[in-house]
Amino acid sequence: MTLFSKNPQSRLKMIGKKGRSFIAAGVIASAIGLGAVGSIAMLPSPAHAQSSEKISPEMIAKIENYLANITTLKAEFVQISSDGGAAEGDLYMERPGKMRFEYNPPAQILLVSTGHDFIYYDKEINAPTYFDIDETPAGIILAENISLTDKVNVVDFRQTAETIRVELVRKSDPGAGSVTLVFQEKPMQLRQWNVTDPTGIETTVTLFNTEEGMTLDPELFKFERVWPKRGS
Template identity: 70%
Template sequence: MATVPFAGTTLMMAPSAKAADAATIVAKNQQDVARIEDYLNAITTLKADFVQISSDGGSAKGTLYMQRPGKMRFEYDPPSQILLVATGHDFIYYDKEINAPTYFDIDETPAGLILDDNVSLSRDVNIVDFRKTAETIRVKLVRKSDPGAGDVTLVFQDNPMQLRQWVVDDATGIETTVTLFNAEEGMKLDQKLFEFKRIWIGNGN
């Protein structure tokens, strides 16, 4: 079973996730925070290959499709039987093998952080860690209203800016890293990618 890369329901809040600390981080990195917001808000569509690795030993790969606002699809390569679809309202984790979908409110998942119509790194979320190197920027985010509902670190390539990776830590200590390759932006995507239909199993009666 694949670890859900963007739909954890109980993720740990870092001890440093205090409003005062977050305000200080934003103030110190205001220019880069604004650049990240501008970049994310400018994304209309994105397609990329991905590799997913979990600290519990799980791994998978596939293709990611994203359309802002609100829509995302993780199409896993065989032998994985998992499908993840954000329809604009729900975030659905679907195990094809047992025909069992699980529904999340997208606003309660880390995915909602980058799928918002207007991405802001200060309005609804706190930045609890910000690290910049010569080539990358790493931003760790939690929601102000319910920090226990999500903890995600976004990793960007800098100059030119591009989303390259995210890391989700869950309450059990398992870390799931999703790395993007061959990313393309701005293409037209088939809207059927963001629809969810069960694969009905049985004799048809």
């Protein structure tokens, strides 16, 4: 049995009254991670475990080349937080610069990168929030020129018979949290990422039924705020 099942037996559902607040915090944590979350408060930096293995230049190049060669990707995802929240939905990605997280109902959340802006949108209150994509883990994956050494440092690397795990922190603010990318090696495929914020809360996004190289509708990566009709 592999670590990542392609057909999970059951789907996670929103957890009680924590649902909406978890989605809001979890979406931002899982997508923003390196940088923005660290501005919440002056908190002690999490301790990063030293690598049990040293990542080789060849492995860095292998990961960079794999990510750079992704043109499009779609997958189902499950998001779990160490504080007890869970959600699910669909992910769409088109490199460079474009990504969409569509959360399943009852969540009223959309996360979309248009190629210019990275937007967290709460449909229920019609409130978009804009972020700099370069300050997000998504920025690492969506960059036109993929690099695991330019703006980030590898602080932990672990390889098993099935997976490759690479933990990264941003060079400009290593105390702002970390993101761990998890790949299936044979064949090489992005399967999961884990964001740890400065408080130690972990948000894990796991991908299922991943497909790559298909044509995606350009409308997926557009954002238009929906205004209520006058008089309604």
